[in-house]
Amino acid sequence: MQPPSTGGDGTVAGLGERALVAAVTARYPQGEGVLVGPGDDAAVVAAPDARVVVTTDVLVEGVHFRRDWSPAHDVGRKAAAQSLADVAAMGAVTTSLVVGLAAPADLPASWALELADGLREESALVGASVVGGDVVSSPVLTVAVTALGDLQGRAPLTRTGARPGDVVAVAGRLGWSAAGLAVLRRGFRSPRALVQAHRCPEPPYAAGPLAAALGATSLVDVSDGLVLDLGHVARGSGVDLLLRRDALEVPGPVRDAAAALGADPYAWLLAGGEDHALAGTFPAGAELGAAWTVLGEAAAAGEGGPRVLVDGAPWEGEAGYDHFG
Structure with missing residues (x-):
């Protein structure tokens, strides 16, 4: 879509709040579950399950x-x-999102509209609609997204259900985004596959509801690092999670980048975030299929537990991302 006339200087200030909101919301088609869409004081969406999964994420430039x-x-x-x-990690399917944009006055209007296009296209992958939000001025460019999800009659998957004897498994990519970030920090723009993985992750959305159907006992979105995020499951469930390093396959592009940069690729796989893989636990013997890779098992918490161990020992490298760590 082409941006509307921006009043001369091409910025969001030149376009104005009302025109910006109108231009953004015009880019969002509405699904069948949206009863009242953008343009009113609030949106109204159907909740056929009578329960709603809710999550919020904030991105700051x-x-x-x-x-x-x-x-x-x-x-x-x-x-x-x-x-x-995050919604998929609860075993649910996202139905709708609301988006807050806090932007400097000199932000190009075209940037805001391209942002809206990206939000629309990613949401369309799961059939979700962007149903509203807010736009404000701010010295720091910030995007806040709240998503609503439908459990479709399933029990929510949480971080507290892992049991001794369960297997630990992961669906989706690990280490790609961290490798891409390392490449960008060195001033490079290739390998493109890694850089693009950092810019735009590819979460396995369908694996969340599938995990529920397979009898998962816990599930978590790997946003901050495998060891760190599985640590939430270990502590929430009161178990040790025993991972095997040799169960982690190092993808070729990640291996090559590590060799070029003098890095340990396992550090990216175990501690790198923002790939948004899904990791969790399943009953022993569960038929998981090709989407899942078994990494280890859950055990009764030992001395110093509950915790995540790699080859029987605590992971000595950086555990994952902590905003205030």
């Missing part, structure tokens, strides 16, 4: 993205992906 590294379209997809993956 300079912390979660850089405009010189990522085009607006990819920032929009990444912003949506973070929340869509």
Whole structure:
């Protein structure tokens, strides 16, 4: 879509709040479950399950993205992906999103509209609609996404259900985004596959509801690092999670980048975030299929537990991302 006339200077200030909101909302088709869409004081969406899964993620320029590294379209997809993956990690399907944009007055209007396109396209992967939001001025460019999900009659998957004897498994990619970030920090823009993985993750959305159907006992979105996020499951469930390093396959592009940069690829797989893989536990003997890779098992918490152990020992490297760590 082409941006509307921007009043002369091409910025969101030149376009104005009302025209910006109108231009953004015009880019969002509405699904059947949207009873009242953008344009009113609030949206109304159907909740056939009578329960609603709710999650929020905030992206701040300079912390979660850089405009010189990522085009607006990819920032929009990444912003949506973070929340869509959280809903999937509950075993649910996202139905709708609301988006808050806090932007400097000199932000190009075209950037805001390309962001909206990215949000729309990522949401469409799961059949979700962007049903509203807010736009405000701010010295720091910030995107906030709230997603609503439908459990479709299933019990929610939480971080507290793992039991001794369960297997630990993961669906989706690990280490790609961390490798891409390392490449960007060195001033490179290739390998493109890794850089794009950091700009725009590819979460396995369908694996969340599938995990529920397979009898998963716990599930978590790997947003901050496998060891760190599985640590939430270990502590919530009161078990040790025993991972085997040799169960982690190092993808070729990740291996090659590690060799070129003098890095340990397992550090990216075990501690790198923002790929939004789904990791959880399943009863022993469960037929998981090709989407899942078994990494280890759950055991009764030993001395120092509950915790995550790699080859029988605590992971000595960086555990994952902590905003205040």
